[in-house]
Amino acid sequence: MTRNDGLVIPEGGFQPAPVIPQPNIFPMEWRVEHPKFLEIYERAKLQQWNPSDLPWDDLSPSDFTAEQRIGMMYWFAVLANFDASGPPVFAQATVHAYEHHQEDPVRKCFFSITRDEVNHEEACGRAIQKLIPGGPLDFEPTTDLERAAHNNISWLYHNGGRYWNGYAASLGKYPLAVLFTSFMMGEVASSTLFRGMADQTTHPVFRELFTHIGRDESRHLSICLQLLDKDWPGLDDDLKPLVTRQLRAGFVFLSMILWEPPNQFWELPDYYLANHRVLMGHARDAGLGVLSFEEQADNWRLALGRVAKIVERWGIDFPAIPELDVAGVDVGDIDLEDIIPVF
Ligand SMILES: [Fe+2]
Ligand SMILES: [Fe+2]
Known part of the structure; x- marks a missing residue:
């Protein structure tokens, strides 16, 4: 029946629209359950840098x-293996959060991490272009050192590619809380790394850069912790051993930039580590702020101690890290499927 104002009221009542099969980004909604995420998102906007x-x-x-x-x-x-994979990793996590109807400020926080990671990736690219135009791989190496660097980087990215395939497949396989325990490990690692390097570098451009990135990474850590505080209490105990294993995977993966890669997961030629040490030595010598082997180990141990304390709250065991004399549960060898962490 058409009313005087033009509105049509069907005689048998309105037809309900079909239910949208989930997961799907529709229907649109702006639910807020945890205002803390809104605060962090506002902070992210204010702390934007270019x-x-x-x-x-x-x-x-x-x-x-x-x-x-x-x-x-x-x-x-090497940093780019982690930080430059941040944009697509968090972009996918953002889409996932929309499809699974996470509350609005959680989606916004994921978006802000994506935004920040694009800045970090841009910074990697700028620094590389400035130092070696065409780097990291599209330059013609002319010395043995350059050939060694070029070859090591291509092996590193071979492993980055394996990680990406694993990540893309793992999204949707685990609840966000499980995924974000890995992310949390990455954020603890990166905030520690950049704080240390901002202190140590002798170059003002790097100091400014590392200070900005370190602040972003600490904010990412707050987002991860909020998310975990919200989601962990309701999660199944069966998932806990899986998380313990992922924490060990985080150590294996992130040690490439935080310290030195252990002999698990990584597919590398036998000369890789020797050449890696020589190249890192030159970077350290240049005043970039790369900590010594022992300082890196101390920092990493400290960061792992923080993670252990955090996961303790949810009754999750910490894995053994014999490489750093950290006691914990033996989780066996880490393989490709275990690797999820990102910066
Ligand atoms: Fe980052
Ligand atoms: Fe991050």
């Missing part, structure tokens, strides 16, 4: 030896 505003012109390649330039480029290429 990598192009950094005084890159003050980073003059001629201030460094050829060895130092390739060493620093190598360090950023």
Whole structure:
């Protein structure tokens, strides 16, 4: 029946629309259950920074030896294995959060992590281009050191590619809380790494860069912790051993940038580590802020102690890390399926 104002009221009543099969991003909604996420998202907006505003012109390649330039480029290429995979990793997590109707501020927080990671990835690219144009892989190596760097980076990215395939498959397989325990490990690691390097670097451009990234990573850590506090209490005890294993996987994966890679998961030629050490030595020598082997080990141990304390709250065992003399549960060898953490 058409009313005077033009509105049509069907005689038999309105027809209900078909139920949208889930997961799906529709229907749209803006539910807020935990306002804490809104606060963090507002903070993320206020703390935005622009990598192009950094005084890159003050980073003059001629201030460094050829060895130092390739060493620093190598360090950023290693960092990029983690930080430059952040944008697609969190973009996928954002889509996942929309499809599974996470409350609005959680989706916004995931988006803000994606936004930040694009900045980190941009910074890696800028530093690399400045030091070795065409790097990390699209340059013609002319010395043995350059050939070693080029080869190591291509092996590293072979492993990054394996990680990406595993990640893409794992999304949707586990509840967000399980996934975010891995992410949390990555954020603890990265906030520790950048804080240490911001203190140690002798170059003002790097100090500014590492300070910005470190602040972003600490905020990502707050997001992870909020999410875990919200979701862990309701989760099944069966998932706990899986998380213990993932924490060990986090150690195996992230040690490549935090310390040195252990002999699990990584597919690398036998000369990789020797050349990695030489290149890292040149980066350290250049004043980039790379900590010594022992300082890195101490920092990593400290960060793992923080993670152990955090997961204790939810009754999750911490895995043994014999490489750093950290006691815990033996979870056996780590393989590809276990690797989820990102920066
Ligand atoms: Fe990052
Ligand atoms: Fe992060």
